Amino acid sequence: MRYTFAEFTLDTELGELAQAGQVVQVEPRAFALLWHLLSNANRLVTKDELIAAIWGGRIVTDAAISTLVKTVRRTVGDDGKSQRLIRTVHGRGFRFVGSLSESIPATTKTEDRRQLEEAPIQTSRPSIAVLPFRGVGDMEGWEAMADAVPAELISSLSRLKWLRVLARGSTFRFRDPVPDMAVIRTDLGATYCLAGNVEIMGRRVSITAELSDTRDGEVIWAEKFSGNIDDIHQIRTDLVRLICSGLELHINIHETERARLRPPASLDAWSLYHFGLHHMYRFTAKDNSIAADYLAKSTHLDPGFARAFAARSFTAFQAAFVGYGNDRAVDVDNARRFAEKCLEIDRLDPFGNFNFGRSFWLNGDHDSGQAYLERSIGLSPSFAHGLYARSHADMIAGQGARAIESAKDAIALSPLDPFLYAMYQAKALGHLHLGEKDQACRDTDTGAREPGAHYIVTTIASAVNMVSGRETQAQYWRDKTLTRRPDASIAQFFAAIPLRDPGVKTDIHRALTELGFPEH
Missing domain, CATH: 3.40.50.10070 (TolB, N-terminal domain)
Structure with missing residues (x-):
């Protein structure tokens, strides 16, 4: 990917920042921070997100973050006073506000294809x-x-x-x-x-x-x-x-950070897999597509790389669930097919079992895949995604207390998880099932503010707040939802979240109707 802003171009394939065609020397961590801000230019990037992405979640002081941001600003001709490119949102984080264009060089695609044909089959499993x-x-x-x-x-x-x-x-x-x-x-x-x-x-x-x-x-x-x-x-x-x-x-x-510093020709299946995960967990249509491409390259290099096939299932599921793709039927089929391929290679992979079990959700069937979701936890009791999936399934079934317990376990195990938004929403709907509206609102607002939260998540936040009598907050999340997805509808919501409890389903349907969401 090539990002162009002001007189600068950041090329992720080459790992270079250029100013007016001349390469600018920039330390790796500053390069990574700039790349992260550019690739998330449409939103606020929180300090916690930067700590997770740039420092690997280690304890970092605000002064260290400010110093690195200052370095990046100085590199691109910006400063803390004018903030013409990188704006500080006090107490919360940073946002890239400059004019930005993105492109994928045509020569890169041809070169990538040639490299795939010539590259050795490698999976550098750590x-x-x-x-x-x-x-x-x-x-x-x-x-x-x-x-x-x-x-x-x-x-x-x-x-x-x-x-x-x-x-x-x-x-x-x-x-x-x-x-x-x-x-x-x-x-x-x-x-x-x-x-x-x-x-x-x-x-x-x-x-x-x-x-x-x-x-x-x-x-x-x-x-x-x-x-x-x-x-x-x-x-x-x-x-x-x-x-x-x-x-x-x-x-x-950490592996993604290291892979960024390597020339494209040297990337093996493992490095490509990590590039795929890096984009996959951003939960945008563009990044999901980029992730699918990296993961396809990874399985091309190593057809026996089970976990890369599981990740391909994940991107296909995301495309079908949120509506990123142009052909939902193809995405639904790929979500099942790639997960099956993973389990064909390694039936004991927790991530593969998670993706196979979750693929049934796309057909409105939350029961048939439950055994695979439970197996993912049995294989790895600390697998936070499996605990989240159990929480989601219990929430759909109306088992509020069980949904809350599994969501709490998942959050405690992985407090920086890319799925944190979904964990909080499953917990919020669990509390709503139990009539605990104040806690439901706290959790749903927390989830909707997490990085990666998509329009289904903000729709949940609008509904939970409306059911709880917090109309102003409900309208806020409704506006966020319709800005992101103008065609968001009640039918889309219940296709994604097919609640079985008739009382809760009726309350949410009424709330979304009162907020002005169309039926179809």
Whole structure:
């Protein structure tokens, strides 16, 4: 993709920023921030979103964000006073406001096709070494815990089909207090390393874990859990669940950042897959199409790449569910077909089972795929998307309490998840089923403000607020919906969200009618 603004051109294929045809030197993180703002120029980009996209979700101060934004502004001839290109929305984030055009160079398409024909079949699936944790403080009586936590992590992570987990017999030989990432990479061939501490001081226990890239030693994510010594086993369980869920998000973000710095000809199936995910989780028609193209290239290079086929099912589902494509029947067929292909290659892939189970929703059948959605959780209990899907299905069935519980679990496991908007909306409708209107409004407003929220989500927000007597807020979300999708209708809403509880369905139908949504 090529973005042109003022006298600048940012070329994502070449990884270059040019001013009047001359390449401008820009540090990778500043390049990534500018790219993110340009590709989301139609909306506000929150600070939390930038932290997730640019820093991989690590703790970052406002000063660090401001410094990077200042660097980008200086690079493109902008400043904090004029803000002619990058505008600060105080307390919330930033937005690109300059005149912008986008294009895909024709030569790139031809070159991509040639590269696909010549490129070797590769899937650079990452590997991870989980090292024994270090005991700190008063460990008497708890010495085994420093090995028990990483051993449990190895067992749980081995269920993640996209990640190769090295055996305990190999990794537990490395017991240095400060592990040498270069040695671990050389001796074990690991792409990532997970190390940590178990610290006991009196009646307090803290368990920390740190994920590093062995290729350069960079720490890309860290977590810490603390509590009373009596709760140590619950703390351990919570940490294992959070790490299993968080690794997918943070490794995906990190791999995408690395792939951006590589020339297009060197991209293998794994890198193309991550580029696809990067666009897939933006939830716009344009990005969904770009994602589908990257993912098709990925499966072309490696026809046995199960998870890439699952992601292709995801993009087809999104096109059919939200109405991105021109032929819904084709999208519905592809959503099922690509998920089936994934399971044909690897029937134990949680993401594949999730996508296959969800594909039945497109035909209004929320029951036939439920076993596959449950299997996705059984295969990986920390799979936040599976928990969201269970919540959605329970909400459709009118099981409000169960929908709330699964949504809460999904949000707790993956607080930066691209699906956060959907998790909150399933939870909101769960509360509405129970008559808990105030909480329903809080959740629906939160979900509708999340990045990626599409017109069905803002339609839910307008309906829930109207049912709850908050007409002004309901009208606000109605206007947002109709701006994004002028043809939004009540029939479209219930085709996507076929509620079974007659009382709730009647209330929402009445609310949407009163707000002026057409029937068809």
